[in-house]
Amino acid sequence: MNEQMNGKVSKEHDGTRTFRVEMLTRVEGEGRFHLEVKDGQVRKAILHIFEPPRFFEGFLVGRSLFEVPDITARICGICPVTYQMSSTRALEAILGITPSTGIRKLRRLMYCAEWIESHALHIFLLHAPDFLGYASALEMARDHRGLVETALRMKKVGNSLLEAIGARAIHPVSVRVGGFTKPPSPRRLQALLPELEWGLEAAQETVTITNSLPMPEFQQPYVFVALDGGADYPLEWGEQIAVSGRDPVPLGEFEKVFIEEQVDRSPAFHCRLPDGTPYLTGPMARLNLFADRLHPRAQEALERTGLTLPVLNPYRSIVVRAVELVHAFAEAVDLVREYTPPEPPYFEAPLRAGEGFGATEAPRGLQYQRYRVNDAGIVQEARIVPPTSQNQPRIEADLAGLGPELLAMSQEEATLRCEQLIRAYDPCISCATHFLKLDIREVED
Amino acid sequence: MTASPLYSGTQVSRVETPAAQGATELGVDPTEKDARGGRPRLGVFKFASCSGCQGVLLSCEDELLALADALEILYFPEASSHLQEEGPFDLALVEGSISAPEHLEQIQKIRARSKTLVTIGACATSGGIQALRNFGNLDDFVHRVYPRPEFIAALATSTAVAEHVKVDYELRGCPISKRQLLELITAILLGRRPEIRNESLCLGCKRYGYVCVTVAHGLPCLGPVTMNGCGALCPSVGRGCYGCFGPKEGANTEAMAQRMLQLGMSKDDVRNAFRFITGYAQAFREESARHE
CATH class of the missing domain: 3.40.50.700 (NADH:ubiquinone oxidoreductase-like, 20kDa subunit)
Known part of the structure; x- marks a missing residue:
C-alpha cells in the first residue's frame, strides 16, 4: 500500500477532515466516496456513482416480452441470472403461467450456481484482501496461493454449473418466459457432482477462514429487507417481501413501500421506506430474517461461527456470505442428485395485456421488476429496482455512522476502513441502471 | 476494412x-x-x-x-x-x-x-x-x-x-x-497475430454437429449473418442465434431478412431482430433501417 494508491486525497483545515477515494476498486462498476467530518460532526457522507446511464427502462418499451430476459441479463455481468429470473417471473404472472415444480427447481439450481460464482468472487477476490492488507487477490496470492486457488476453483464450479444449464455463465441463453428452451441432461449435471461436493467442503472451510479474520467493531440500527420464499431460503421465488419489525409487503405493493426517488440535486435513485428510513438488503438481511430456512449444512456452519443473530456488524457480512456459500453448494448438490429434466421444458400461454411483478434475491440483495404489456405482448412500461440502489442510502448512513471513530485513525487506515465497509455491501454499480454522476449532496448535517 | x-x-x-x-x-x-x-x-x-x-x-x-x-x-x-x-x-x-x-x-x-x-x-x-x-x-x-x-x-x-x-x-x-x-x-x-476465425455461426453448428434450428424447426436464426465465436450456443439449446457477436464481414443481411419474413416474422419483428445486442453495428443497423 502506498500513498499514490488510487489518488487518495486528504485535507485537514478548519478542523475538517476529509476522507475520499476517487475510484472505488474491487467493486463492480465505477464510483467514488466522499466523507467529511468537521469538529467531530459528519458534514457529508456520499457514495458517488459515475457509471453512465444506459436507459434500460427506456428501450425495453416497444420490445416483445419474449425478448426481455435477454435484454435484462445485460444489466449486470455478475448477476445476469437475477435479472433474467425477475423478468420471467413478472412476465409469466402477466400471462398467467405458473411454472412447474421441475422448472422452479432447475431455476433454483441455476440461481445457486450464480450465488456460488458471485459469493466466491466477492469473498476472496474482492473483500478478503481488505481484511488481510492486500491491494488485490492477485497480490494476496503471493502469500496465500492456496487460498486464492481454492477460491478460483469454487468460482469455477459455479460457472461450470451455470454453463451446464444456461450454455454460458455470463448472459445464459436457455432461459425463456415459461421455462427453459432446453434443459440439461441429467448426465451433464451429474458429472459436476464431485466438484460440487468438493465445493461444499471448501465452503465450510471458507466459513472458518472468514470467521477468523480480524473484524472491525461497528454496529448500526438496521432495517432488514428480504424476499419471503415460503419454506425456502430467499432465492428465486417469493410473493411477498419481509421487513424486520414491520408488516410484510406483497409484491404488488413494492413501489408504495420502497420509495425510489431522485434525491435533491442528484439524478441517482435511492430507495427508502416511506418514513425516510434507509434499509439493508443482501446476505445479512436474508440471514437475520430467515436463518431457520438455511440448509441444515449451512445451519451447522452458522452454529460453528458462534455468531448471534441478528448480525449487526456489516464487516461480518463476509462470514454471512460464506454461510450462504455453504447453503448454495448444499442445495445445489441436493438439486443435482434429484434432477430429472422438466417436462415440458417450458409453458406457453396466449398473449394478453396486463401488469406483472417479479422479485428475486441477487447475491447482493433484493431485485424487483414490474412490466406492463399490451395485448400483443409489447412492453409499455418497465420498472427495474436493483439491489445497489436500495442499499445506497444505507451505505451512506453507515459511512456517516463511521465518521466519528475515523478521527482517531491515520488517513490511510481511515480511508481503507471506509472502502472495506462499502465493499461489505458487494455493490454492483452497473446494475444500478439509474445511477448517474451526482453533485455533492449533504446527507447529514 | x-x-x-x-x-x-x-x-x-x-x-x-x-x-x-x-x-x-x-x-x-x-x-x-x-x-x-x-x-x-x-x-x-x-x-x-x-x-x-x-x-x-x-x-x-x-x-x-x-x-x-x-x-x-x-x-x-x-x-x-x-x-x-x-x-x-x-x-x-x-x-x-x-x-x-x-x-x-x-x-x-x-x-x-x-x-x-x-x-x-x-x-x-x-x-x-x-x-x-x-x-x-x-x-x-x-x-x-x-x-x-x-x-x-x-x-x-x-x-x-x-x-x-x-x-x-x-x-x-x-x-x-x-x-x-x-x-x-x-x-x-x-508478439504474433491472434488466430481468431472470421466465419459465420453456421460453421460452428456444422463443426459441433448441431441440428440447424431453421431447417429442422423453422426457427428464425441470425447464424448465417453473425460472426461465430460463442460456439453456436443458442442452437445448442434449441433456439436461434440473436447476434451477440455482431455481423460477420460480408454478411448478406438482405437475404437473411427475406428468409425471416418467409418464416412468418412481421416487419417489426425483423427490424427488432437486427436491432438488438449489436444493433448499431453497421450491417445490422442498415438492415434494420430497411424495415422501418
Missing part, C-alpha cells in the same frame, strides 16, 4: 487521430520488452457496460494466476486497488461504449498511453445494447426513466470505441469468448 479475411482479430481503425500514431499492429515488440526488462503492462478500462467482459477475464479461473505472473497489471479497478492510471500500457483492454461526455476525453488518454488497444465485447465494438437509444431521441429515453432529467449527462448516441480512436484489435461478443481472449493475450505476449 482491410482486415485479412481469415482473421477478425485485426481491426483497422475507422478514425485516425494524432493520439493513435505510433500504435502498433502486432502487439508487443519482444525486443523492446526485453530492453525494458519487465513484463508487458496491462490496463483494463471500462466505459458504459455491464462488466461482463471483464468478468470473462476474471472467469479464466485456471489461467488467472498465470496471467498475473506473465503480465504486470497496472490498472484493473475491478480486481485491484493498486492503480497506475498513467501507464504506459503495452496492452489496454477496453470494455464498454462511448456514452457519456467525459468518455470522449478519457478514451483519447487511454489511446495515447497504450501501445496496443483492444476493444472487448459488444459495447466497445458496436455500442452495445444501450445503443438502442441511438434509434430514438435521447430526450424521450431520459424522460421515460428519470423524473428530473435536468441532471442527466449522456451523449445522444452510444458508440463503438473505434468511432473515436484507432483500435488495434477487437474481440466481439456479449460477452466475449474466454477462448478468444486467452488466444489474444497469448498472441500479444508472443
Whole structure:
C-alpha cells in the first residue's frame, strides 16, 4: 500500500477532515466516496456513482416480452441470472403461467450456481484482501496461493454449473418466459457432482477462514429487507417481501413501500421506506430474517461461527456470505442428485395485456421488476429496482455512522476502513441502471 | 476494412487521430520488452457496460494466476486497488461504449498511453445494447426513466470505441469468448497475430454437429449473418442465434431478412431482430433501417 494508491486525497483545515477515494476498486462498476467530518460532526457522507446511464427502462418499451430476459441479463455481468429470473417471473404472472415444480427447481439450481460464482468472487477476490492488507487477490496470492486457488476453483464450479444449464455463465441463453428452451441432461449435471461436493467442503472451510479474520467493531440500527420464499431460503421465488419489525409487503405493493426517488440535486435513485428510513438488503438481511430456512449444512456452519443473530456488524457480512456459500453448494448438490429434466421444458400461454411483478434475491440483495404489456405482448412500461440502489442510502448512513471513530485513525487506515465497509455491501454499480454522476449532496448535517 | 479475411482479430481503425500514431499492429515488440526488462503492462478500462467482459477475464479461473505472473497489471479497478492510471500500457483492454461526455476525453488518454488497444465485447465494438437509444431521441429515453432529467449527462448516441480512436484489435461478443481472449493475450505476449476465425455461426453448428434450428424447426436464426465465436450456443439449446457477436464481414443481411419474413416474422419483428445486442453495428443497423 502506498500513498499514490488510487489518488487518495486528504485535507485537514478548519478542523475538517476529509476522507475520499476517487475510484472505488474491487467493486463492480465505477464510483467514488466522499466523507467529511468537521469538529467531530459528519458534514457529508456520499457514495458517488459515475457509471453512465444506459436507459434500460427506456428501450425495453416497444420490445416483445419474449425478448426481455435477454435484454435484462445485460444489466449486470455478475448477476445476469437475477435479472433474467425477475423478468420471467413478472412476465409469466402477466400471462398467467405458473411454472412447474421441475422448472422452479432447475431455476433454483441455476440461481445457486450464480450465488456460488458471485459469493466466491466477492469473498476472496474482492473483500478478503481488505481484511488481510492486500491491494488485490492477485497480490494476496503471493502469500496465500492456496487460498486464492481454492477460491478460483469454487468460482469455477459455479460457472461450470451455470454453463451446464444456461450454455454460458455470463448472459445464459436457455432461459425463456415459461421455462427453459432446453434443459440439461441429467448426465451433464451429474458429472459436476464431485466438484460440487468438493465445493461444499471448501465452503465450510471458507466459513472458518472468514470467521477468523480480524473484524472491525461497528454496529448500526438496521432495517432488514428480504424476499419471503415460503419454506425456502430467499432465492428465486417469493410473493411477498419481509421487513424486520414491520408488516410484510406483497409484491404488488413494492413501489408504495420502497420509495425510489431522485434525491435533491442528484439524478441517482435511492430507495427508502416511506418514513425516510434507509434499509439493508443482501446476505445479512436474508440471514437475520430467515436463518431457520438455511440448509441444515449451512445451519451447522452458522452454529460453528458462534455468531448471534441478528448480525449487526456489516464487516461480518463476509462470514454471512460464506454461510450462504455453504447453503448454495448444499442445495445445489441436493438439486443435482434429484434432477430429472422438466417436462415440458417450458409453458406457453396466449398473449394478453396486463401488469406483472417479479422479485428475486441477487447475491447482493433484493431485485424487483414490474412490466406492463399490451395485448400483443409489447412492453409499455418497465420498472427495474436493483439491489445497489436500495442499499445506497444505507451505505451512506453507515459511512456517516463511521465518521466519528475515523478521527482517531491515520488517513490511510481511515480511508481503507471506509472502502472495506462499502465493499461489505458487494455493490454492483452497473446494475444500478439509474445511477448517474451526482453533485455533492449533504446527507447529514 | 482491410482486415485479412481469415482473421477478425485485426481491426483497422475507422478514425485516425494524432493520439493513435505510433500504435502498433502486432502487439508487443519482444525486443523492446526485453530492453525494458519487465513484463508487458496491462490496463483494463471500462466505459458504459455491464462488466461482463471483464468478468470473462476474471472467469479464466485456471489461467488467472498465470496471467498475473506473465503480465504486470497496472490498472484493473475491478480486481485491484493498486492503480497506475498513467501507464504506459503495452496492452489496454477496453470494455464498454462511448456514452457519456467525459468518455470522449478519457478514451483519447487511454489511446495515447497504450501501445496496443483492444476493444472487448459488444459495447466497445458496436455500442452495445444501450445503443438502442441511438434509434430514438435521447430526450424521450431520459424522460421515460428519470423524473428530473435536468441532471442527466449522456451523449445522444452510444458508440463503438473505434468511432473515436484507432483500435488495434477487437474481440466481439456479449460477452466475449474466454477462448478468444486467452488466444489474444497469448498472441500479444508472443508478439504474433491472434488466430481468431472470421466465419459465420453456421460453421460452428456444422463443426459441433448441431441440428440447424431453421431447417429442422423453422426457427428464425441470425447464424448465417453473425460472426461465430460463442460456439453456436443458442442452437445448442434449441433456439436461434440473436447476434451477440455482431455481423460477420460480408454478411448478406438482405437475404437473411427475406428468409425471416418467409418464416412468418412481421416487419417489426425483423427490424427488432437486427436491432438488438449489436444493433448499431453497421450491417445490422442498415438492415434494420430497411424495415422501418
